[in-house]
Amino acid sequence: MLSNDVIEYVKGHDVVYCYGAGRFGKIARVFLSENGCPIDGFVVSKIENGQRECLELPIYEISEAAENIKSGAGIIICVNQTLVDIFVNHLKEIEAKDYLIVDENVIAQMDQMNSYDKVFHQKGRTRTLLYHRIQKLEKDIWGIACSPQSFELQMKILKEHFEVVPIDDIIVCTDKDRIIISFDDGYKDNYENALPILEKYNIPAVIYVSTGNIGSDKEFWWDEIERIICSNEKCPDNILFMGDEYALTDMGLKVGACYKIRENLLRMLPEERDEQLSILREITLDDGAGRMDNKSISANELKMLDKAAVITIGGHTVSHSRLSAEPEEMQRWEIEESKHVIENYIGHVITTFSFPFGGIEDYDEKTISVAREAGYEIIAAVTRKYYDPKMDEYNFGRICVQNIESARDFKRFLSLN
Numbered sequence: 001m002l003s004n005d006v007i008e009y010v011k012g013h014d015v016v017y018c019y020g021a022g023r024f025g026k027i028a029r030v031f032l033s034e035n036g037c038p039i040d041g042f043v044v045s046k047i048e049n050g051q052r053e054c055l056e057l058p059i060y061e062i063s064e065a066a067e068n069i070k071s072g073a074g075i076i077i078c079v080n081q082t083l084v085d086i087f088v089n090h091l092k093e094i095e096a097k098d099y100l101i102v103d104e105n106v107i108a109q110m111d112q113m114n115s116y117d118k119v120f121h122q123k124g125r126t127r128t129l130l131y132h133r134i135q136k137l138e139k140d141i142w143g144i145a146c147s148p149q150s151f152e153l154q155m156k157i158l159k160e161h162f163e164v165v166p167i168d169d170i171i172v173c174t175d176k177d178r179i180i181i182s183f184d185d186g187y188k189d190n191y192e193n194a195l196p197i198l199e200k201y202n203i204p205a206v207i208y209v210s211t212g213n214i215g216s217d218k219e220f221w222w223d224e225i226e227r228i229i230c231s232n233e234k235c236p237d238n239i240l241f242m243g244d245e246y247a248l249t250d251m252g253l254k255v256g257a258c259y260k261i262r263e264n265l266l267r268m269l270p271e272e273r274d275e276q277l278s279i280l281r282e283i284t285l286d287d288g289a290g291r292m293d294n295k296s297i298s299a300n301e302l303k304m305l306d307k308a309a310v311i312t313i314g315g316h317t318v319s320h321s322r323l324s325a326e327p328e329e330m331q332r333w334e335i336e337e338s339k340h341v342i343e344n345y346i347g348h349v350i351t352t353f354s355f356p357f358g359g360i361e362d363y364d365e366k367t368i369s370v371a372r373e374a375g376y377e378i379i380a381a382v383t384r385k386y387y388d389p390k391m392d393e394y395n396f397g398r399i400c401v402q403n404i405e406s407a408r409d410f411k412r413f414l415s416l417n
């Protein structure tokens with residue numbers, strides 16, 4: 001099958017639905033629109049989170065579209081191979097016979113050909129983009145840095161195509177397609193590189209700050225791992241650390257080791273982690289000097305950020321540990337202490353917080369209740385893609401943005417996420 005076959009199929013029907021409104025369905029939707037034969041809507045097995053629109057087309061539940069399908073509407077099935085049989089069975093249940101299964105290779109082909117020039121909107125949805133660093137890095141093994149140049153291009157595109165709103169607006173219901181910009185961790189480059197661009201385009205953003213390194217030259221602990229293993233000429237070719245042997249003879253192995261060590265360290269209590277890091281420094285002959293580029297913001301920069309009209313400051317714990325691995329009292333300390341530290345520096349209360357790492361395994365019920373008791377009203381995770389007032393009033397997901405360098409790729413990212 002070729003992408004042209006899909007075009008022919010769509011042209012041969014008065015009405016065509018795309019079964020599947022995920023990544024594959026979106027790619028097909030864009031492709032068919034760009035090729036002058038747009039489809040009429042999406043069909044899904046079950047409406048999720050009340051989402052009724054995707055890329056400016058309606059979404060129907062299969063039962064709702066059954067009548068139309070019976071009377072001659074075509075269906076293109078655009079889902080992951082593993083789901084095709086299930087979808088075909090659903091179609092058989094409503095006695096649909098006229099459908100086309102679009103295989104993954106064709107989807108990949110369409111994706112290649114799409115220009116993604118037009119930005120499609122999805123009304124009623126608020127997406128929060130998650131950035132960490134705005135810095136050109138030689139090595140970005142954690143995949144969290146966006147160069148200032150890429151960031152500026154991205155902000156320009158957002159400004160042109162979307163309403164970018166401050167974090168507090170997340171709880172305001174709307175039928176628009178809105179974007180919120182957020183940063184985690186509180187790197188110095190947020191002040192040096194992100195702020196001027198945000199101010200230039202007058203784009204609001206929230207910066208969630210971990211307070212443990214404010215005012216020190218220490219790097220965040222994951223950057224320290226990277227420095228010790230990847231950027232330390234004295235590091236031996238083989239090390240034994242926490243019972244694991246690591247061969248460090250090439251960059252691939254080094255990066256693999258960093259990920260493994262990070263995974264082991266993120267579930268530790270801060271003191272224990274510091275201890276292990278100092279052991280790691282010792283066995284690798286690392287001199288312990290923090291790199292300037294990787295610094296946390298200083299107290300003064302935090303104040304300046306807070307004074308900027310476009311910036312909201314939020315909390316992100318003291319030590320940036322996995323909260324679910326800490327006892328409740330420790331979680332309380334992480335959340336309350338960091339809140340106090342920030343509030344002392346900036347002289348007013350903060351009301352928004354994000355979980356370190358942000359995955360579903362990184363926080364628990366206690367974390368949420370402790371954060372609420374501390375006075376946090378808006379709490380961010382990284383698990384779901386949208387803010388959905390019906391699911392959880394003050395808990396929303398975010399989408400990580402990496403160093404996307406071209407306008408085409410950033411528009412593609414916005415269309416597919």
Ligand SMILES: [Zn+2]
Binds near residue numbers: 355357
């Ligand atoms: Zn973080």
